[in-house]
Amino acid sequence: EVELVESGGGLIQPGGSLRLSCAASGFIVSNNFMNWVRQAPGKGLEWVSILYSGGTIYYADSVKGRFTISRDHSNNTLYLQMNSLRAEDTAVYYCASPVFTDYGMDVWGQGTAVIVSS
């Protein structure tokens, strides 16, 4: 069964750091495009970052220079290292991937909540 499971969210003070994980099963992370998408409370979806199978990476302007996307082939997991966190980074963070399609995002995790507050 294909599944994505996020973890690592929590309450963090402004300026702090947090690393999110997204464990995949049923497909190989390194062979797929992998995305992070977030959703602030009561707001719409906002794309955060993409890691291509070939290693190319893009970030949204709102997180560029603060967030780093990466993957570990050995444990089939995607990561998002978040530094210099701000209140506006408060959101549910989803990982998503095009597993049954050639592009876009058709498989999503359940999300992990990040709250940036003092």
Added chain:
Amino acid sequence: QAVLTQPSSLSASPGASASLTCTLRSGINVGAYRIYWYQQRPGSPPRYLLRYKSDSDKQQGSGVPSRFSGAKDASANAGVLLISGLQSDDEADYYCMTWHSSAWVFGGGTRLTVL
């Protein structure tokens, strides 16, 4: 001006059809873009519905009923999600998405009410 603009809300009756629009910013030609559509119910992650660029470049999400379909309105420079035979559990938020300038871009979402 946002890359993708969606009406914030839409209401329709059970059994009727609904047309959800996703308008591209002026200067960005909808004909060149794949438009992806997602459904999100409260407390759940987004669900992939379909993508549409043209009748020869489209894809339905796994398990998504055929009453959900995509189209384009070139005159309005918009992607369209068509939902026929509306049911109560179609009530949800709907988001469009496209790839533009090395980034995925989402529309602001349309809340569909079925009443």
